[in-house]
Amino acid sequence: MKQTLRIVFLFFISVQLYAQIPDTFQWLPDGSGFRDADNNEILEVTLPGRTQKSIVTRRQLTPAGAQAPLDIRSYTMSEQGDKILIYTNTQRVWRYDTRGDYWLYNRTNNTLKKLGRGRPESSLMFAKFSPDGNKVAYVSEHNVYVEDLASGEVKALTTDGTDRVINGTFDWVYEEEFDDRDGFRWSPDSKSVAYWQIDARQIRNFLMINNTDSIYAYNVPVEYPKVGQTPSPYKIGVVDIASATTKWMNIPGDPKNTYVPRMEWAGNAQELVIQQLNRKQNESRLMYLNTKNGNADLFYTETDAAWIDIKSRWEDTPEGWTWLNNGKEFLWVSEKDGWRHAYRISRDGKKETLITKGDYDIINPVRVDEKNGYYYFTASPNNATQAYLFRTRLDGKGQAERLSPEDQKGTHVYDVSPQAKYARHQFSNAQTRPIMEWITLPDHKSLDPNSGVSKVLANQGAPDINIEFFKVTTAEGVELDGWMVKPQNFDPTKKYPIVYFVYGEPASSTIVDRYGTGRNRLYVGNMANDGYIYASLDNRGTPAPKGREWRKAIYRKIGMINIRDYAEGTKAMFQKYQFIDTSRVAVHGWSGGGASTLNLMFQYPDIYQTGIAVAAITNQLTYDNIYQERYMGLPQENLEDFVKGSPVTHAKNLRGNLLYIHGTGDDNVHYQNAEILVNELVKHNKQFQFMAYPNRTHGIREGEGTSLHLATLFTKFLKEHCPPGAREANNVK
Numbered sequence: 001m002k003q004t005l006r007i008v009f010l011f012f013i014s015v016q017l018y019a020q021i022p023d024t025f026q027w028l029p030d031g032s033g034f035r036d037a038d039n040n041e042i043l044e045v046t047l048p049g050r051t052q053k054s055i056v057t058r059r060q061l062t063p064a065g066a067q068a069p070l071d072i073r074s075y076t077m078s079e080q081g082d083k084i085l086i087y088t089n090t091q092r093v094w095r096y097d098t099r100g101d102y103w104l105y106n107r108t109n110n111t112l113k114k115l116g117r118g119r120p121e122s123s124l125m126f127a128k129f130s131p132d133g134n135k136v137a138y139v140s141e142h143n144v145y146v147e148d149l150a151s152g153e154v155k156a157l158t159t160d161g162t163d164r165v166i167n168g169t170f171d172w173v174y175e176e177e178f179d180d181r182d183g184f185r186w187s188p189d190s191k192s193v194a195y196w197q198i199d200a201r202q203i204r205n206f207l208m209i210n211n212t213d214s215i216y217a218y219n220v221p222v223e224y225p226k227v228g229q230t231p232s233p234y235k236i237g238v239v240d241i242a243s244a245t246t247k248w249m250n251i252p253g254d255p256k257n258t259y260v261p262r263m264e265w266a267g268n269a270q271e272l273v274i275q276q277l278n279r280k281q282n283e284s285r286l287m288y289l290n291t292k293n294g295n296a297d298l299f300y301t302e303t304d305a306a307w308i309d310i311k312s313r314w315e316d317t318p319e320g321w322t323w324l325n326n327g328k329e330f331l332w333v334s335e336k337d338g339w340r341h342a343y344r345i346s347r348d349g350k351k352e353t354l355i356t357k358g359d360y361d362i363i364n365p366v367r368v369d370e371k372n373g374y375y376y377f378t379a380s381p382n383n384a385t386q387a388y389l390f391r392t393r394l395d396g397k398g399q400a401e402r403l404s405p406e407d408q409k410g411t412h413v414y415d416v417s418p419q420a421k422y423a424r425h426q427f428s429n430a431q432t433r434p435i436m437e438w439i440t441l442p443d444h445k446s447l448d449p450n451s452g453v454s455k456v457l458a459n460q461g462a463p464d465i466n467i468e469f470f471k472v473t474t475a476e477g478v479e480l481d482g483w484m485v486k487p488q489n490f491d492p493t494k495k496y497p498i499v500y501f502v503y504g505e506p507a508s509s510t511i512v513d514r515y516g517t518g519r520n521r522l523y524v525g526n527m528a529n530d531g532y533i534y535a536s537l538d539n540r541g542t543p544a545p546k547g548r549e550w551r552k553a554i555y556r557k558i559g560m561i562n563i564r565d566y567a568e569g570t571k572a573m574f575q576k577y578q579f580i581d582t583s584r585v586a587v588h589g590w591s592g593g594g595a596s597t598l599n600l601m602f603q604y605p606d607i608y609q610t611g612i613a614v615a616a617i618t619n620q621l622t623y624d625n626i627y628q629e630r631y632m633g634l635p636q637e638n639l640e641d642f643v644k645g646s647p648v649t650h651a652k653n654l655r656g657n658l659l660y661i662h663g664t665g666d667d668n669v670h671y672q673n674a675e676i677l678v679n680e681l682v683k684h685n686k687q688f689q690f691m692a693y694p695n696r697t698h699g700i701r702e703g704e705g706t707s708l709h710l711a712t713l714f715t716k717f718l719k720e721h722c723p724p725g726a727r728e729a730n731n732v733k
Contacts, residue, residue: 020126020182020317021074021087021098025424031417035077040069042084047422047438048447056084056105063112070103078133082108083149085129085136091122094172094667098181102127102138104149115147116140117154125169126182130190135241137186137193139168144184144195146241157193157239158246164223166198171232173225174198176668177626178261179312182319189269191242192291196263197235204229208665212694222667227621227628228635230256236263236274238291250294251276251287259626261310262318267327277308281630284308286349300349302334306555307630314340314364322368324394331368335548342375344396353396361545363387367416370394376416384544385469385481385513387411391442403444408453411514416441427453428515430483431463466490466528467518469511472576474568481511481544482569484535485518487726488528494726497584498533499718500570502600504542504562505592506554506631511538522588524715531725533580539565556633559599559620559645566596567604586610586722591669591698592617598647605655610722612714614661615669615698618677620646622670651680657721658688661710663696689717
């Protein structure tokens with residue numbers, strides 16, 4: 001439901017981070033510079049002078065007998081710095097290219113060899129050095145292996161992996177909804193590996209059908225737990241490297257009705273620390289697991305009346321546990337006081353200190369500088385559409401100080417070096433293309449004074465988009481953020497058609513002041529030149545940094561409160577902006593936004609005359625259990641909420657012009673949603689247009705000509721049913 005939006009709106013965030021594959025950009029441990037891959041060699045760059053040297057050349061990364069070097073997708077340096085793992089020849093697993101080949105380059109003897117002898121090509125996942133640098137562990141075909149780098153011996157640490165018994169990685173729904181992919185961790189002493197085992201044998205296959213790649217159609221099965229279905233049970237095991245014997249942890253709670261989205265070593269080789277969520281995901285339990293006897297020690301519990309978000313919601317990966325004070329404390333993020341804040345918690349969970357004080361949300365943690373006593377994070381207390389860098393004391397004393405310049409209004413993204421001396425700074429806003437510069441901290445001075453952000457902003461010409469951000473207040477007193485792009489040669493005395501872009505669910509916000517906002521990739525041509533107003537609103541329930549109450553108002557009300565907010569916000573815009581032609585109002589969205597589009601068309605047919613919905617959830621009971629139950633509860637307990645919020649329930653009210661689009665190979669929002677909707681519209685003799693793209697997945701991008709065809713279809717339908725251009729006010733009814 002959220003995948004397309006995640007790709008569209010998080011353009012600054014590397015896919016490599018989501019895939020839990022190391023970024024090619026890596027800070028040096030002491031923060032004095034960085035490494036990066038360029039033209040299939042690895043460079044080391046020192047700051048501030050940015051002098052560079054090659055630490056692995058193209059020639060050194062060219063296998064014997066090959067004509068070209070390895071294509072570096074990613075790489076990992078051993079802690080000792082003498083060996084490098086090269087990740088290459090990658091293949092996609094569901095969303096990201098998390099399996100491929102790994103090669104080891106030994107800097108000491110200048111040798112290059114491929115790992116995984118005897119394993120299929122492009123089958124290795126998440127290869128990692130042991131802390132002592134002598135071994136590499138990886139997953140292949142749902143089993144965990146370890147390879148001795150001196151002898152080349154490959155040992156299977158698990159042997160029971162099948163297509164449904166999954167060791168060291170995850171099933172579809174854990175990956176999709178928790179961002180869990182890398183499912184094993186080396187112990188600090190290099191003697192054992194802790195790993196997840198997911199048992200998906202009880203999860204029913206959803207059968208997609210392929211009609212085009214063979215004369216005889218065939219099924220494409222996906223293990224997919226629908227909302228209301230029991231989750232895949234998990235186990236956490238610790239396998240001894242020497243004996244390949246696994247010790248299973250005794251975790252309290254029914255594994256068929258709980259989740260473990262996080263697991264790490266607890267700073268020593270005798271304990272693990274895990275986060276366990278209950279089925280509804282509104283209770284979080286932190287436990288230490290004794291790896292010798294397997295016993296669990298519960299030490300910290302948190303509850304919420306709605307749901308509890310996990311780390312990947314604000315740090316792009318669920319991995320990692322931030323220990324402080326030599327393991328005596330750790331950092332934790334919580335919304336317990338109504339805002340998303342960072343806390344410093346004692347190891348036993350009995351003492352906690354609020355670090356980020358105030359009525360605001362942290363957006364992303366950026367860097368913990370324990371040596372100097374600072375916590376760096378992004379936030380925007382006064383404008384939820386933007387993001388700025390702040391720092392505050394790790395001891396929780398004093399107030400946060402803003403480091404981003406006051407005259408750089410928009411969205412800032414930072415990659416801060418260890419010890420926080422330097423940062424890679426990226427900036428954009430809706431009218432400014434992304435700019436990258438190197439800066440020093442905490443003074444935020446550019447190392448590129450002649451080409452840095454301040455210089456570019458001072459010299460930029462007229463923006464290429466006429467976008468403005470605004471606020472409207474609904475009749476219920478809810479203040480909504482919005483943006484609109486006005487037509488070229490705009491005349492406020494005339495009336496213009498308006499096209500709304502909607503998402504509206506907890507996975508993403510559309511009102512963000514960064515480059516890309518206000519641009520419609522589905523439209524062939526220029527909407528402003530053609531005479532459209534393009535606009536969007538952010539309803540309650542979107543993950544804007546406006547506090548817990550804003551975000552969680554949507555609990556058990558997807559398809560209801562968000563739709564009402566959007567419709568009431570539209571009405572408020574009609575009153576505020578007299579240049580909107582209320583007889584030409586269109587709305588479009590994809591995935592969760594497709595569902596919102598349908599609900600707006602069906603529940604408020606007097607407002608929205610034209611709608612284009614892509615890959616929509618037409619019946620909430622068809623989506624996966626982790627996402628839908630997190631935000632809606634269990635259908636066994638409150639089925640009426642799922643029914644009320646589903647577009648198919650209201651389809652009989654369609655009065656306007658609807659185009660519905662779906663890919664038949666969508667493993668995320670299944671194509672069955674299209675046929676469920678079609679049946680209901682046919683039942684009530686509602687006329688509409690429908691396009692199915694054979695075997696295309698949720699993004700509908702596969703196949704020659706697909707993207708252009710979809711955009712052409714979108715544009716043609718919009719122009720026919722919501723004609724562009726200004727009209728005289730007295731000619732509009």
